[in-house]
Amino acid sequence: MKNPYSVLHIDTHADPKTIKNAFRKLAKQYHPDLNNGSRDTEQKFIEITEAYNILSDPKTKKEVDNILNNTNAYNSTDFNFDYNYNPKYTAQDIDFLIKLFHQQAAPYKKQAIIVLLKGLFWLVLGILITWISYAVASHVGGIYFVFYGAMVFGGWQAVKALYAYFKICGVIKDFENKIWSKL
Secondary structure, X not given: OOOXXXXXXXXXXXOHHHHHHHHHHHHXXXXXXXXXXXXXXXXXXXXXXXXXXXXXXXXXXXXXXXXXXHHHOOOOOOOOOOOOOOOXXXXXXXXXXXXXXXXXXXXXXXXXXXXXXXXXXXXXXXXXXXXXXXXXXXXXXXXXXXOHHHHHHHHHHHHHHHHHHHHHHHHHHHHXXXXXXXX
């Protein structure tokens, strides 16, 4: 399940009337009967209905708000998540928490992959230019250049990004194990 506030395109401080109005507007727009039974609009309608069901119930809305406030407190460059288990949560609530946690972790994982690819680009570029320089020097004669800077920089960036990616995945796995073990 996605963040119910983003599904309904409303602010996290929305009052019940705003939530209801947003639901009605989107429900009319994505209702399957009005869209010739389109699978995409049907799925969107289901998401909208689930989001409304969560936010229209004060208890579940409060739990979602607590979760979002708790995760947003850690939106920094270091990915972290602090969660206190509530024994009243059902397996469905925990599944929702885990999905929400994955959603919160996704930008950090994406950033780690981007840095990894940039690092690999610099590493390969350094090796390629060094190889071309060596090939030209051995063919024509003369000296060749080794681009240590690009190779070391690229390799270091790639290693750091890979470490960050696995660290994020480890935090996610630990979180899931912690949650499910308390059920």
